[in-house]
Amino acid sequence: MSEHEGHLFIVHGRIESVIHDAALVPVDQAYDFNSIWTPLVGGRPPLPLQWKERGYGRIKPAPDRVWAVSIGNGLDRYEDVLDRIIGALQRIELRRDAYPPKRGPGTLPLVAVPVIGIGRGGFGGDRGSVLRMLVEGLTRAARELRLDVVLVSPDPAVFAAAQYARRRLTVKLPPRLETLARELGTAARSGQLAVLMGAGVSAAAGLPSWHGLLEQLERDAGITYPDPTRLPNAIDRAELIERHDKTRFQKRVAETVTGVHHPSLLHALLASLDCHEVVTTNYDTLYEQAVRATDREIKAVMPWNSAHGAARWILKLHGDVEHVRQIVLTRRHMVRYDAANRPSAAVLQSLLLTKRLLAVGVSMTDDNVIRLAHEVQAYRDEHQQGAHGTFGTVLDTDGDDIRASLWAGQLDWVKLEAESGVPGRRAQELFLDRVADHAARDSSWLLDQRFEGLLDRDEDRRLAAEVRDLYQRIPHSPGDKWTPLVQRLEELGASSGDLIRAPRVEGQRDFR
Structure with missing residues (x-):
């Protein structure tokens, strides 16, 4: 790198x-x-x-x-x-x-x-x-x-x-990062990887960080502090901003977030992983846009939609721009969160216990996320699950040694810049690109004759031709005993040969 x-x-x-x-x-x-x-x-x-x-x-x-x-x-x-x-x-x-x-x-x-x-x-x-x-x-x-x-x-x-x-x-x-990228990609390919996205992912698209958002809201409200070096903590700053304009506070947050319309490269790389369970503390809809660009759909945005039967869903822990009144940012919101959103919180805890969790753009300073993770660790300790290793991986772009120590044994804390020698944000992109490479699960090009130029060996080209010939000879009647094999070969592109010399149609999708 x-x-x-x-x-x-x-x-x-x-x-x-x-x-x-x-x-x-x-x-x-x-x-x-x-x-x-x-x-x-x-x-x-x-x-x-x-x-x-x-x-x-x-x-x-x-x-x-x-x-x-x-x-x-x-x-x-x-x-x-x-x-x-x-x-x-x-x-x-x-x-x-x-x-x-x-x-x-x-x-x-x-x-x-x-x-x-x-x-x-x-x-x-x-x-x-x-x-x-x-x-x-x-x-x-x-x-x-x-x-x-x-x-x-x-x-x-x-x-x-x-x-x-x-x-x-x-x-x-570098060896440790390559091994980790392969492990995460394999987990994604098998449906065992879930993603937790924080503000850092959307900041790469031009949205403000959590602290940047507070600064912008403070400027808009005319709030200043006598000593800029001794600011209240972020939760208290948000509380003061809300008190300045209680009726419009959450709407102003949403208006600030909706100013960016194009997902970041991180959004696109994460969408390429095709993880079916995603949790985010972000309010924007940029990740959903990145997924739709793959011609897939997120069938449920929780907690407003049921995820029953949904192949892909995203959980918005702190609200989003389309549900302004449920945006969570202040201490008052945090205090009320557990009573109003306990089932949503349980969803994140379930993922921590049942999936490999990849945290991207997350600094692990959010009070709700910290509490939920500590409850999961207490559960693991009570039931002697600690021997099974960490329950997630955090991609750290800032080299936060203190938080890495605090989460030792619970989260695999990857200090990207120190381990790669590349600035943290760029190292994060390069790392996720490798994860996406290892996660690529679609093989529909393999038997498609239009892609034969990727097969370097004569043996591979000959084998692909023999399998295509087999596909032509197998009975194609619906419900036939050979139907499962026919379907699998079609998933590998065996039925695409007829398209090799097909006339091109204006606006067809593969023009991109």
């Missing part, structure tokens, strides 16, 4: 589902953009400078820093498309001063890139080779140009195939 070397991230989602400093989008020979890019490029933008010579360029004006890459002009080789993509990245690197990282100190500019060329670009029949070349090219460019690049796709097969293509190129983490 290096703080100076760029990195290729891969997430399941869409460009607009992750905050970025610049983005590349494809456009055809006639300079007609697919309608899915309208939020990024606006209406019909003018041609960039030197468009005909380069085949790429920055779009002006545009709602964001967007660079167009032409996939037309008679390009027969994907290498030529890749040259244009790399050329755009080089121009972005030359304009580095114009792209201060939105993710904050210790990070590099982040460029979002879809899988260009597999839709109307004409290379959809050879997705495996496209992904191999694209991943290799983006990895090399990120390292050489000192840019972070995030490759995004809403298609689960393309996302999983891109992860596979990257594995041979990945620089592993």
Whole structure:
């Protein structure tokens, strides 16, 4: 891991589902953009400078820093498309001063890139080779140009195939972090990982931290303190703010939080894990947005919806922007919390006892979370469960030695900066990217002939062809004894062969 070397991230989602400093989008020979890019490029933008010579360029004006890459002009080789993509990245690197990282100190500019060329670009029949070349090219460019690049796709097969293509190129983490990333990824893949998200995840999207939120509310209310070095604790500060404007306090909190509309890279990486149980102290809906960008749904937002039968749910411990009157921030709210929300608290405690919990963006200073965790530890001690190890993992970006000592034996406290040599926030992103790699569970690309270019060995290609042939010979009648095998082979992509030369449809999903 290096703080100076760029990195290729891969997430399941869409460009607009992750905050970025610049983005590349494809456009055809006639300079007609697919309608899915309208939020990024606006209406019909003018041609960039030197468009005909380069085949790429920055779009002006545009709602964001967007660079167009032409996939037309008679390009027969994907290498030529890749040259244009790399050329755009080089121009972005030359304009580095114009792209201060939105993710904050210790990070590099982040460029979002879809899988260009597999839709109307004409290379959809050879997705495996496209992904191999694209991943290799983006990895090399990120390292050489000192840019972070995030490759995004809403298609689960393309996302999983891109992860596979990257594995041979990945620089592993330091040994303990690599082992931990593999353990957490394995737990996610088997459905045994739950996530606890705190303010640090949303702060990476531009929302204020807990203390930053209080400072903003204090400024709005005109509250000052005689000695700024001797402030009350956070709970008392919130109580004073509420007393200043009791009727509108919670609404003002919600208004402050709703000012950010794009999830952070952390949100996108966590959504890529596809954990079915998530708990958060945050009020925003950014994680839900990141999940929807994967074409999955969170079926229940607790405590307002029942999670019965829901494949995925999120528990908002302290309320959210859509339920303003239930936002928890002050001492009065905390005192009333147990009586009003004990069942919700029990849900978190159940996860601590039954799942592997990953805490991200959490400082373990929240009074409610601390109390609930201590009750779980007391239960474990009473029933001699301590020998089973810790009940969760905390990713610490600040190097908090005191809290690490306080939670020793209960939480695996990972001081990311000390263990990686990389600034904490960036180390957190790099670590979660490795967890997501190990967690990738979709194999629907494996028997899909369009991805054959990812299979390096003749033996693997021959075996895949034999299994596809077997799929064609097995009876496909509903309810037949072979139905379970048919379904499993279809999950591995055996039924996708008919799509290899299918005509492309305007707006089809794989254009991203």
